[in-house]
Amino acid sequence: MADALASCARGNQDGLHRIVEAEGGRLMGIAQRMLQRRDLAEEAVQDALVQIWHKSGQFRAGEGSARGWIFAILRNRCLNILRDGKRLSTLDDAALLAMQDARHAAAVEGLDRLDAVALRHCLEGLDDTARRSILLAYVGGYSHGEIAALQKVPLGTCKSWIRRGLDALRRCLS
Amino acid sequence: MTRDMDAEADAFVLGLMDEADESRSMADLSSDPDWARAVGRARDRFLPIDLMADAAPVPADLVQRVTARLSEAPSVAANLPGPPRMRRLLPAAAAIVALACGIGIGSRMSDPDPVVVAVLLDDGGVPRAIVEDYGSEHARIRFVSDIAVPDGRQMQVWTLPSQDMGPISLGLLETDRAERLSPPDLPTPAGGQLYEITLEPEGGSPTGRPTGPILAKGLAAVQDGV
Numbered sequence: 001m002a003d004a005l006a007s008c009a010r011g012n013q014d015g016l017h018r019i020v021e022a023e024g025g026r027l028m029g030i031a032q033r034m035l036q037r038r039d040l041a042e043e044a045v046q047d048a049l050v051q052i053w054h055k056s057g058q059f060r061a062g063e064g065s066a067r068g069w070i071f072a073i074l075r076n077r078c079l080n081i082l083r084d085g086k087r088l089s090t091l092d093d094a095a096l097l098a099m100q101d102a103r104h105a106a107a108v109e110g111l112d113r114l115d116a117v118a119l120r121h122c123l124e125g126l127d128d129t130a131r132r133s134i135l136l137a138y139v140g141g142y143s144h145g146e147i148a149a150l151q152k153v154p155l156g157t158c159k160s161w162i163r164r165g166l167d168a169l170r171r172c173l174s
Numbered sequence: 175m176t177r178d179m180d181a182e183a184d185a186f187v188l189g190l191m192d193e194a195d196e197s198r199s200m201a202d203l204s205s206d207p208d209w210a211r212a213v214g215r216a217r218d219r220f221l222p223i224d225l226m227a228d229a230a231p232v233p234a235d236l237v238q239r240v241t242a243r244l245s246e247a248p249s250v251a252a253n254l255p256g257p258p259r260m261r262r263l264l265p266a267a268a269a270i271v272a273l274a275c276g277i278g279i280g281s282r283m284s285d286p287d288p289v290v291v292a293v294l295l296d297d298g299g300v301p302r303a304i305v306e307d308y309g310s311e312h313a314r315i316r317f318v319s320d321i322a323v324p325d326g327r328q329m330q331v332w333t334l335p336s337q338d339m340g341p342i343s344l345g346l347l348e349t350d351r352a353e354r355l356s357p358p359d360l361p362t363p364a365g366g367q368l369y370e371i372t373l374e375p376e377g378g379s380p381t382g383r384p385t386g387p388i389l390a391k392g393l394a395a396v397q398d399g400v
Contacts, residue, residue: 025229033227049240064214068221079189116222137188166184
């Protein structure tokens with residue numbers, strides 16, 4: 001992946017082809033899991049690939065994996081779509097509700113399919129509330145305020161759950 | 175108190191920072207190697223959760239759709255794989271830009287001082303433009319690096335006076351040279367207020383809100399006593 005990014009940075013579109021060939025399905029999968037709509041996921045992946053092309057020269061080995069860097073750009077684009085209220089205002093109430101329900105479910109289910117044994121073990125070792133909150137943020141792209149509302153707790157409580165959960169997760173993984 | 179960079183990196187990667195911290199943290203990626211490494215570690219900690227997502231079908235023409243759009247964003251600076259030494263100079267460049275701007279204002283005795291100044295950075299932390307907002311329906315924008323605007327598109331400047339008001343257009347730009355803007359009557363600009371430039375269809379955003387990609391953005395600094 002780092003080689004493909006280096007190609008993009010040199011202005012060689014072959015790099016873009018290689019990224020799509022190797023990770024296109026996964027990029028679409030991540031976007032669809034976070035946005036729950038095919039049209040929005042396609043838009044997010046396209047936008048992300050344009051940004052990946054333009055920013056490819058900024059990727060530096062030693063600052064995390066190339067794949068993590070690429071996925072981060074996509075995640076960022078998905079978050080921007082979710083936070084742009086107007087962007088979602090084209091959906092009617094029923095579609096929006098269905099999207100939110102599916103997004104919630106996708107965020108908190110399926111941890112048993114996590115291949116990384118250490119991360120799975122450490123996430124399973126957290127309090128239920130902290131684990132759910134962290135997954136709602138990472139997988140579903142929910143904000144502190146939205147997570148507090150979903151978990152029916154005050155914002156401050158939710159923030160401290162997440163902060164303590166993330167601290168415990170780092171300790172467990174180190 | 176020592177800064178817990180790993181905890182901050184987790185919050186950044188999970189998208190849980192507020193907007194001001196997030197913009198600053200994004201800009202710091204290109205100037206602070208320790209921070210960039212902490213973010214890289216955090217991304218890789220959570221990467222397995224991304225790998226858990228089921229692959230979804232890729233549109234057959236995805237690469238064509240992307241390549242057709244490659245000329246639409248500022249690309250020259252972002253595309254140069256320049257040496258890391260140059261990138262570390264970026265915050266210095268931003269500071270020099272801000273300083274030059276301050277000096278420029280001081281030397282024009284007849285003009286009032288702006289209420290706030292915002293240096294707008296692109297995604298890579300490169301300074302692109304400076305907005306000086308004088309309040310009372312008068313603002314000015316100057317560009318500090320070239321921005322390529324494709325045919326049929328136009329740059330539009332926005333500010334976010336409050337979450338309740340949402341983004342308000344300060345005006346459309348004809349060129350990437352200095353321009354006076356005539357925003358509508360808005361509350362006096364405040365420190366930390368967001369300013370941004372987006373790429374919109376010619377004639378401006380059809381919805382009255384930003385719809386296109388953000389070319390550059392930055393937070394206002396109050397100019398009291400500067």
